[in-house]
Amino acid sequence: MTLPLAGVTVPVRLGVQTWGRLNGARDNAVLVCHYYTGTARAAGVAADGTPGWWAALIGPGRAVDTDRFFVVAMNTLSNVQARDPQVVTTGPDTPHPDGDPWGERFPAWDFADLHALQLALLRHLGAERWHAVLGPSFGAMQALQWAARTPDLAPRVAAVATSPGAGPVLRGAFGPLLRDVALTGGLSGALRLISLFGLGADGLEHTFRDADFGAYLRSRAATASLAHILDIGRVVETHDLCAAQPHPEQARAGQPRAELFARWRDVGLRLLTVNIRGDQFFPAAEMRAFAGASQAAGAAHTHLEYDSVHGHLACVADTAPFAGLLRALLDDALPAVSRPPDPLSAGEPSHA
Numbered sequence: 001m002t003l004p005l006a007g008v009t010v011p012v013r014l015g016v017q018t019w020g021r022l023n024g025a026r027d028n029a030v031l032v033c034h035y036y037t038g039t040a041r042a043a044g045v046a047a048d049g050t051p052g053w054w055a056a057l058i059g060p061g062r063a064v065d066t067d068r069f070f071v072v073a074m075n076t077l078s079n080v081q082a083r084d085p086q087v088v089t090t091g092p093d094t095p096h097p098d099g100d101p102w103g104e105r106f107p108a109w110d111f112a113d114l115h116a117l118q119l120a121l122l123r124h125l126g127a128e129r130w131h132a133v134l135g136p137s138f139g140a141m142q143a144l145q146w147a148a149r150t151p152d153l154a155p156r157v158a159a160v161a162t163s164p165g166a167g168p169v170l171r172g173a174f175g176p177l178l179r180d181v182a183l184t185g186g187l188s189g190a191l192r193l194i195s196l197f198g199l200g201a202d203g204l205e206h207t208f209r210d211a212d213f214g215a216y217l218r219s220r221a222a223t224a225s226l227a228h229i230l231d232i233g234r235v236v237e238t239h240d241l242c243a244a245q246p247h248p249e250q251a252r253a254g255q256p257r258a259e260l261f262a263r264w265r266d267v268g269l270r271l272l273t274v275n276i277r278g279d280q281f282f283p284a285a286e287m288r289a290f291a292g293a294s295q296a297a298g299a300a301h302t303h304l305e306y307d308s309v310h311g312h313l314a315c316v317a318d319t320a321p322f323a324g325l326l327r328a329l330l331d332d333a334l335p336a337v338s339r340p341p342d343p344l345s346a347g348e349p350s351h352a
Helices: 110-122 138-149 168-208 213-221 226-235 256-267 286-298 311-317 320-329
Strands: 001-005 006-012 016-019 031-032 070-074 131-138 154-159 270-277 298-308
Touching: 001 110, 006 031, 031 110, 031 138, 070 110, 070 320, 110 138, 131 311, 138 154, 138 226, 154 320, 168 213, 168 226, 168 298, 168 311, 256 286, 256 298, 270 320, 286 298, 298 320
Parallel strands: 031 070, 031 131, 131 154, 154 270, 270 298
Antiparallel strands: 001 006, 016 070
């Protein structure tokens, strides 16, 4: 399709993967949004035997049951894995219509553009709304965009490992460091920084104590694009849930969160947020406070926190603690209060 991005009409190609079947009523479609360096390969097993990044959650009989739901995942603009021949995306390192890479000519897209593409996908399916929109990390930001912009089209939202808005870590530390490291350390340096923030010191030690971190970075660099890492890095710094709602400047009495919570209450949105204690990207306290305010305003918002040696990357590497709540969200059986890990998650193993 073509899409106007920052005033420039861009022919966009984005890869989509699906699991399950769309039912006759077209009301069982679940959109799963990928994380920063992820792809649309959210489930199943690749030809090389690598499982999808949420394969522990998506499949027959799993939390996102593909015997019941039609699961859809789409690559974002500027997908980081642009050099993977199996990944279809459009961004600075992909061809311009003139045959050369877009490079710096690629427009500065934002979350609104990504939401428009996902909305176009929904329309292409012939569905009125998603049954649910889910995602971890950058994918959680995308899911929250649906909650803020069009909650009537996404009545169930799960956002794992994120915050209501980009805070000091993203804007004041990670973003500037990423740009500096890219200049001096290139792609390898950027991937090293992402790994450090993603796992934290404990997670890095746990994961690579007996493994070759350098070999891991080289394998990641084989398919990654530095230009796309920087482009998505720019976008995540703009994450602001309240600013994403329609006409934020008209929020009553200058209280955009109150306006947001009132809309969620009025449309009956069911929201699940999950944070990992010790996450180096998204400290849990901010979403905890946001969830408390949302619940106090009458929104159906359930919030969970858990510990994991994997740090932020627990959102894909250690998913059992929230699997039961995710299943409950899709079944409209979600408790509307914060709670510890649900026993329903037992027996639903996780893998990265």
